[in-house]
Amino acid sequence: MLSRTADHLYWMSRNIERAENIARFLDVANRLSLSGGNARDCWQPALTITGGTEAYQERHGQVVAVSVISWAVLDPANPSSIYSCLRIARENAHAVRSVIPTELWEIINSTWLELKNIDGHRLREQGLTGFCEWIKERSHTVRGATHSTMLRDEAFWFVRLGTFLERSDNTARLLGVRSEGVTADTRVVSASAQLHWAAVLKSVSAYKSYRALTRDDVSPAGVADMLIMNPAMPRSLHTCMDTVSTILERISPTAECTRMAGAAYARLHYGKLSELLANGLDKFVSQFILDNNALGTEIHEDFLMSS
Incomplete structure (x- = not known):
């Protein structure tokens, strides 16, 4: 193409x-x-x-x-x-x-x-x-x-690639709002904070899913776990990077962007929330956005430079 x-x-x-x-x-x-x-x-x-x-x-x-x-x-x-x-x-x-x-x-x-x-x-x-x-x-x-x-050809996969790379960026940015001080142990928060994190879930159509999976109150750690780690959640970072990595493997298994996407997915798939948020949710989100932007730049250099 x-x-x-x-x-x-x-x-x-x-x-x-x-x-x-x-x-x-x-x-x-x-x-x-x-x-x-x-x-x-x-x-x-x-x-x-x-x-x-x-x-x-x-x-x-x-x-x-x-x-x-x-x-x-x-x-x-x-x-x-x-x-x-x-x-x-x-x-x-x-x-x-x-x-x-x-x-x-x-x-x-x-x-x-x-x-x-x-x-x-x-x-x-x-x-x-x-x-x-x-x-x-x-x-x-x-x-x-x-x-x-x-048709499931390269055109289809580039359409899907754009969708999921953009989705991962937006989910990360959404998690970054009021993320300062949040860790994997942040389970009890004020009523106003609960309202905010419930709004985060609703913005990605995940509130009902959250309630179906847990009887606990809405908490920053619970929302982070769902929107970062959950492979069954369509807008989670795990799902997005899994899809991006799979698509790039189809397009070009040896490209540098494929390696980068695979590494990003592996960190989410094999990591623990406590490890990912060891320095706080805000630091994790900032680094994820930087890495995601770097991946987008590499995709552009590998495939999208004007011919």
Whole structure:
């Protein structure tokens, strides 16, 4: 496969996954704020997770709900807004229309065309929760079309690679919010902290799964264990790195990025939570994000450089 084709497929899927994750973060922030949470405590994490705090403050200053929503959803100047993510996804999909199934292209294109017609007034009419549900639904539809229509060739695997590398980054960033001082032994916390960690679970659709697996109260260590170590959890770091490693083994078993992904997966698969969090959850998350970025850079150098 031409490297430029692989590049388009990879970034198409990464940006669709990113748009979905931003919608998940915003939906949880909105629900927390409606339940009486402090406005800054509810909305600041959405900026922290997407890495746009400094740019937001330069443009808007104080963290308030309406400005954060506008910045994260519709602002074309924000490269991590849902608007920008879906625009980039559509541009990349258009570049490989001859490679992807017609159904997949039509879903991505129609999503972008509908989003272009949404302004602040329409967003307020629809409601943030309804909008976020629509974004998640469209992302799920894209993945469904990918699975049900694409030939299992290199094109399919680069689409999946982008999805799971982006997902691992977002799960790690989500865990990083309020992670300072958290270890594998942090089981008893205040009611407000429980509310935060329950929101973390809800943002990745894992709250019911957590309750099904344990009768314990929601705790930082319990959430970390599930979202880092659990191989049955679709958005856990373990699952993401397992999938990334398997895909790279299929594409090129001898590539340097394949070795890096395998090493990252082995640390999660064979490690213990107490060992991984020996220096604190915040240190683990910071190192994971650095390693994940390095893996993404190596994938780009090995496969995605323009030819």
